[in-house]
Structure formats: C-alpha cells, structure tokens
Amino acid sequence: MDFLITPAAYLIMLAFFAAGALGALLLWRNDRAANAWSHWLAIAGSAAGLIFSGAVLYKGVAPSFAAVSSLPLLSLSFRIDRLSAFFMLVISLVALACSIYALGYVRHYYGNYSIGVLGFFYNIFIASMIAVVTAHNALFFLIVWEVMALASYFLVVYENREPSSIRAGSLYFIMTHAGTVFIIIAFLLMYRCAGSFDFGALRDGLSDASPLMRNAIFVSALIGFGAKAGIIPLHVWLPSAHPAAPSHVSALMSGVMIKTGIYMMIRIYLDFLPGSYLWWGLALLVAGAISSLLGVLYALSESDLKRMLAYSSIENIGIILLGLGSALVFQSFGLDSLAALGLAAALFHTINHAAFKALLFLGAGSVINATHTRNIEKYGGLIKVMPQTAFFFLIGSIAIAALPPLNGFFSEWLTFQALFQGVMAFDVATKVVFILAIGSLAFTGGLAAACFVKAFGITFLARPRSEQAMHASESARSLLVAMAGLSLVVAGLGLFAGVVLGELTPVAGSLANLRGAQAADVAGFRSVSIEGGFASVSMPALFFGLAAVIATVAVAVRILARRRKVRTGPTWDCGTDLTPRMEINAEGFSRSLITVMRGVLRPSSETEIEYHDASGYFPRIGTVTMGLHDIYQTYIYKPLRDLTTMVAGQVTKVQSGNVNAYILYIFLTLIGLLFFLDVQS
Amino acid sequence: MTLTEITCWLLQLLLVPALSPLFVGLTRKLKARLQSRRGAGILQPYRDLRKLFNKDEVISEDASWLFRAAPYLIFAVTIIIGASIPLFSTVLSNTYTGDFLVVVYLVALGTFFLALAGLDTGGAFGGFGSSREMMVAALTEGGLVLSLLVLALISDTTSLTGISENIGDLSFTSFTPIILAFISFSIALLAENSRYPFDNPSTHLELTMIHEAMILEYSGKRLALIEWASANKYLIFIALGANLFFPWGIAHSLDLPSILLALALLIVKVTLFCLAIAIIESSIAKLRIFRLPDLLLTSFVISVIALGLVS
DSSP: OGGGGSHHHHHHHHHHHHHHHHHHHHTTTOHHHHHHHHHHHHHHHHHHHHHHHHHHHHHOOOOEEEEOOSSSSOOEEEEOOHHHHHHHHHHHHHHHHHHHHHHHHGGGGTTTSOHHHHHHHHHHHHHHHHHHHHBOBHHHHHHHHHHHHHHHHHHHTSSTTOHHHHHHHHHHHHHHHHHHHHHHHHHHHHHHHHSOOBHHHHHHHGGGOOHHHHHHHHHHHHHHHHHHHTOTTTTTTHHHHHHHSOHHHHHHIIIIIHHHHHHHHHIIIIIISSSOOHHHHHHHHHHHHHHHHHHHHHHHTOOBHHHHHHHHHHHHHHHHHHHHHHHHHHHHTTOHHHHHHHHHHHHHHHHHHHHHHHHHHHHHHHHHHHHSOOBGGGOOOHHHHSHHHHHHHHHHHHHHTTOTTSHHHHHHHHHHHHHHHHHHHSOHHHHHHHHHHHHHHHHHHHHHHHHHHHHHHHHHSSSOOSHHHHTOOOOOHHHHHHHHHHHHHHHHHHHTHHHHHHHHHHHHHTSGGGTTOOOOEEETTTEEEETTTTEEEOHHHHHHHHHHHHHHHHHHHHHHTTTOOEEEEOOOOTTSOOOGGGSOOHHHHHHHHHHHTHHHHOEEEEEEEEESSTTSOSEEEEEEEEEEOOHHIIIIIHHHHHHHHHHHHHHHHHOOOOHHHHHHHHHHHHHHHHHHHHHHO | OOHHHHHHHHHHHHHHHHHHHHHHHHHHHHHHHHTTOOOOOTTHHHHHHHHHHTSOEEEETTOOHHHHHHHHHHHHHHHHHHHHSOSSBSSSOOTTTOBHHHHHHHHHHHHHHHHHHHHHTOOHHHHHHHHHHHHHHHHHHHHHHHHHHHHHHHHTOOBHHHHHHHHTTOOGGGHHHHHHHHHHHHHHHHHHTTOTTTOOTTOOOTTTOSHHHHTTTOOHHHHHHHHHHHHHHHHHHHHHIIIIISOTTOBSSOOHHHHHHHHHHHHHHHHHHHHHHHHHHHHSOOOOGGGHHHHHHHHHHHHHHHHHHOO
C-alpha cells in the first residue's frame, strides 16, 4: 500500500486535473466532448486525491517533496501531514460528487456558454485548492492561493451575460485581494522572525518571536484568512459570489473553498505560532458567535435559494470558529487534551458542513435547473414532480439543522461539549464569553431549523406557486447519483461518528502545539464519551432506535386501524377556492422571526399602492417590497470607500500626469538618497 | 440482565405513553374546576384516542408522503425520549441517548417534522402555524439548553439520570442557581407544550392558535398519533421538571418497595405540576405573539444569571 503515498501518486493526481484543464481548452469547439473530457478527468483526479489522502491518514506518515526552482526563496515544495491530508480528503470528496453532478448539469449551458472554458477553470480550481492545503512554502502557497482566487473568480463570472454575476465577481475580486494583502503581511512578519519562507522553518523559527509580533501575525492572518472564510463583517462578497457561479461550483466554493481559510488559521495558530494568548481564543469565540447568529438570521430572511445557502455557510463557519476558538483558549491555559477536543469538534464540523452544504447546493442546482429561477416564492409542490431531489434535499436539511441522528447533530454536540468545559474551567470574564457562545450556538440551532423548514417547506411542499414549478421534472441520472452519494456520506458520518472522531483525534494531536493530546474516549462504533464520563452519546443507538420504534409504531397502528379507510379530499378551504396565492410564502414564513430580531436585522418595507381613481379610496394594485437594510454597506464599507476616494483625490494632486513633474520627483529622490547615504557613511 | 431489570426497562419504555393522556385529562379537569366548570372526565383523552383510531381518515390531495409519514416519526421521537429520561429510578441510566442535548435536539426533530407537515397541505392556517411554531421553538432553545446546563455543571455530568442522582445529594446552599434555572425551565416548558401564555391548547380559533393550526388537516389515526405524541411531550417535560429539579424519592436501586414508592411519588409530583400549570393557565391571559420573545428572552437571561452563580 506504500506506493499510494509516494510523490508520484500525488503528481499523477495533479496531472489528471492538468490534463482535464488543457484538454477542455483544446476541445472548446465541441461542448459535448469538452464536458466529458474535463469532468471525467476531474472525477479521476478527485478519486485519486481521495485515495491518496485516505492512505496518508490511515498510515499516519507525512510524505514531503520539493521541486527545485532557480528563484532563491521560492521552492515548489509539498508536505502532506495529517492536517493537510484531512483537508485534502474533504476537498476530494466534495469535488468527486460535484464532478459527477457536472456531467449532467452543464448540459443546459450547451451552445450558450463555452463548456471548454468552464472545464478549464473548474479543473484548475480543484487542483489549486488541493495545492493550497498541501503547499509547504509561503511564496509557493501565495501563488497557488492566487490561482485559486482567480480560477474561482472566472467561475463566478462564468454566466457573463448576467450583470449581477459581473458585479458579484468584481466584489469578490476586490475582497479576496484585500484579504491577500493581509496574508502577505502575515507571511512577511513570519519571514522577519524565521528568516525563511519554508513552513518547516517557520514552525521552528517563530519560537522566540516577541508578543507584539505574535499578536500582529495573529491579527493579519485573522483578517486575511477570515475574509476567505467569510467571517462577519468580512463576508460581504460571499452571499453574492457563491450563488452567481454554476451550482456545482457554488457547492465547491461554499462547501470547501472557504475552509481553506480555516485550514490556514489552524495551521498558523496551532502549528506555527508557539503557544497562544488567551485573547486570541476569546476573539475567535466572539467572531464565531457573531458569525453564526447573524449568518443564520440573514439566511432566514433570504428568498433566493442559493443566497440563503451561502448565508448559512457563514453560520457554519461561525460554528467551526467556536470549536477552534475554544481550542485556542484551552491551549493558552496548557489544557492540551481539551484543546484537542475543541479542534476535533471544529474539524468534524468542517467535514460535515462540506458534505451537507454541497448536497444542498447540488439539490438547489437541480431545482433551479428544473424551474429556471432562484426565487423560492416561485417554487412549491416540487416533492411530487422531483421526489428524489426532494428526498436528498430533506436529508441535507435535517443534517444542517443539527437534528439527530444525522452528522450535523454530532459535531454540534461536540462543539457544545467543548464550550461546556470552558464554562467549568475558568475565571469570570472567560466564563462569560463561553456562556454567550453556548447561548448563541443554542439559538443558532433553533434558527437553523426554522430556516430549513422554510427552505424545504416552501420549495418542495404544498401547491406549485408558478407555471415553472408546475411543469418541472426530475433531474438527470448523474445529478441524482451525486446527490445520493453525498446523502450516504451525510448519513454515514452520523452513524459512524465515533469512528470518525477516533480518526480525527490523531489529526488534532499531530499539530505542534497539541503534541499527541487525546480528544475523547471513543468506544469505537458504539458510543463516544467526553472527559471521563461527563457526557456520552451513541449515534447508532439514536439511528437504529428511531428506525425500530418507527417500524413498530407503523405496524401497530396498521393492525389497530386495519379496517379504517383512507380517503383523499381537498384541503379545507373555508368555502373559497384555494389558490397557491393563499399559501404562506417564504417572506411571510420568516417575517415573524425577522420582526422579533428587528434590532439587529433592520428590516425595511415599502408599500406602493396604485389607485383606481384620484380619491385614494379604491386601490387597484398594492405592492409591498420587503428587505433588509445593509448595515455593513452603510456603516463599514461605504465610509471605507469614501475614505479611499478622498485619499485618491488628494493623491491626484501629486500624480498630475505631467512628465516634467515626474522627472522632478526622480531628481529630488536621487538628491535625497545621496544625502541619506552620505549621512549613513 | 435479570428479570427485574427487564421489567423495569419495559416499564420505563411504556410509562410515558401509558400515563400521558391521563395527565392531559387531569390538567383539563383541574382547569375546569378552577374555572367553576365541571369539565370532562379525567379519562377523556383515552376515549378520544380510541375514537380517533376507529375513524376513517381524510388526507388532503395536496399532501405528499411527508404528511403521511410525519405522525409516525413524531410519535416515535417521544417514545425514545420517554425511554431516555429519569422517571422512577436512576439505576436505569442510559449512556446512549440520555444526554440532555440529545433530548433537546430530539424534541427539535419532532417540531421540525410537525412544522413541515403543517406546510405540506398548502392551507393558509397550516403555514401560519408552522411559522409561529418555529419562531417559538427557535427562541425557546437558548433558555432550555442553558437551564439544563446549570444542572449539568452543578452535578458534573450532562447525563439526565446522572443529574437526577446528584442533585438530590446537594447541600441547601447551592440552590439559588437551581431555583433560577427552574424558573427558566418552566417558561420553556410552557412554550414547548403550547400552553398559556404562548398558545391555547384547547382553542380552535384559527388566527390565534399555533399547535392546532399546524395539525388542522390531520384526522383519524394520524391525528391520534399526533395528539398522543403531544401528550407524551407534555408528560416528558413535566417529568424532567419533577425529577431534575426535585429528584427526592427517585429510586437509587431496583428493589420493589423503593420503585413502588418512586412511582407513587412521581405521580404525586406530576399531579402537583399539573395543578400549578392549571392555576397558571386559569389566572393569566394569552400574550400577543410579539410579546412572547420578551418572555423567552427572560428565560434565557435568567439562565445566564444562574450559570454565573454556579461556582
């Protein structure tokens, strides 16, 4: 089995993606051939990635290798330790499902947009994400990081005849590069301490960094990688960029790309920087609490299905940060096993969210493909015409609402347990942060359930609300296969949660700061218990218990009521003809919760009434437009933009465009330099 | 496993569904007496269930398989919870599903499917019921989790039987946080069970109801299952209140006298809870829907204070 973890195996995997990308470009004239070539090679590449990373995790060795380069500081080096392998596994898993899905899904672009271009950027995108989590040199990392950003940018603006896609793409482009600036600052600061861009040297070289330096690295990495992960308030690009891309790309962006930010935070905070300060963990806890709570509230108020899923990604990033933040707090107190518990919770939620969010995005793509609209209000009743899509979307909804017995419940349970340990262990101030984090996680769980009752209920249940929904039909085979696969992963991660946690513990323990720490007592498949029996749960018992009781009840009721007939009749209509307009719509469903949260969400509504006559008594048409005020635009980004514009305006005075003036500047600089050198010597 | 243990486990499994209609009937009777009415007999809920199981069923033509399957799942969830919580003995400790978060999230699973079933028929009332139910459920969760967390931290375990075992041994001084947590839990109890001041459990006035609006389209055996499930949920919450906050008398072993005593005490405690709920329901008015969040937030804040007091 050792041949699976050789550099050759890794390079073959990358070669699949490279061949997929180049072949797609060569075949750009033939949509059908480009589709088959690029996506089958992406399938092969992701499968190879899955096997490779699985083998690394199983064997526990970390292969590393480098290609020489003539540039002094840049070397193309890779190292796949357990943490990298874990993230590579997540990426490959989702990429595999998305590539299978794409085979059927991209058909609706035939003759409209070029499949060759899509296949090219799609393969590059996946390969660059894998490179990002396996790169072992900061400069090389930045290069693949930028490749990832560019490839995803081109995928966001793929539907380039939609003005909204272009706008979303531009915003993404600006935000991701603003983030990159901070990432570069973080790496330069680390270079200053360690004298090298090699990740191995960084791990050793940062041990005598001054507190100021460490804090500076922490903050710049938080801003830089937080922008990619979509932490509020750096999230503004996310809800518009993710939905704009084709659905299988949205699944990749929301399911895995944002996790690369999480990966680097774990890497820097728990692997490179020796020891952490208390306030780092507390800052992450606060950021996580805010992101999870606000993310789910914004998701609740969305009527665009894919935007809603994108906002819910922000919520889930928040939950991951709660685990990571608690790990940092425990680490700063030297409680390594608790830190490993918090990190294991974060990692578990990472893979869970990747699986069910990808599943939901693929389901949404399937629905959008059938109805040609993203507006939830135009759906309804799809469970009858798209039964399989509906079933898979239901699985995803139950999982993301953290309901037992699926996987979302287990990682949320684990996160709760990590936070409980925090409440017990510390001084009052720290305790309060943990209590508020627990409160926000509890509310987030309830609100997520409400959000996905709305998403599933309005989309799939009741009567069709539009012509398109009435004439929708079930999606093609490849779409269903991909969704079925991810549903199995979601169910499997729930059922085998104990085993998965057992595998995650060494991943957490492999980091420099948590050398060998144990996360939880895992009794294998049967049950999991935390901290010497403080808490325990068994996912199989929940799974099979529910199944057994449902079956028993069904049989018992069948026997009890065997002579009773079941008739179908119309829904009770109060004596009027029931139309789809009388059903509750998405806006109405969430309005009461939005009204309750009006202090945070700042809802707006405008009423326009057109009257029959001048008297103003007989309205002809009344329209109510509801929405939210964008507080981030108003209070953060608009002042920032005004400031930038003002500074730029001042700079034009110097930057006049007059060549003579520029020569004068050069002349003055030279004279200045001469004086400076003179003083120096 | 000995015969006694098996008997006790079966008793634990069947106790909640067997007794829950009785206590719903008892609460109704007490309420009627407090309001100077005579009221139906205590056993009326059993008769209602039998009647419903013996009726033909009408299902809306707009409904999908989810509408048909939901009652079975909702009922099954309450059975699992009923078997997971401490009822009469702490010896029957369940390390598989007895964690308080499991119980809270299983309750949420039932609510999730109930709300979906409410949306499924496309009636105007079902949708409003679901919307309101999810609002109340989402806002209740914070207070519920934190109030149980207070007990978990005091007794150093999140297992419900463990909590029940440890709280009984505490000294009197540590009771301030427990009392606060109990207030917070009681508010959550009323909210989760569609009781005053959140909802009127016996209304059929469409515009004000929550629970009834969601199940408006159900009839026959499926309605029976849902009514039975909500009765189970009512007893589960009361039993939690009785055995976590007032765990005295719960059996610490499996010998017959102590179990009989524990069962008798359980019935007494639950009866007292029913009386308290009847008094509350007879003495206060239902709140406007947008006043409810204030009360639920109060529940959350009281729990936070209680947590602060746990040392």
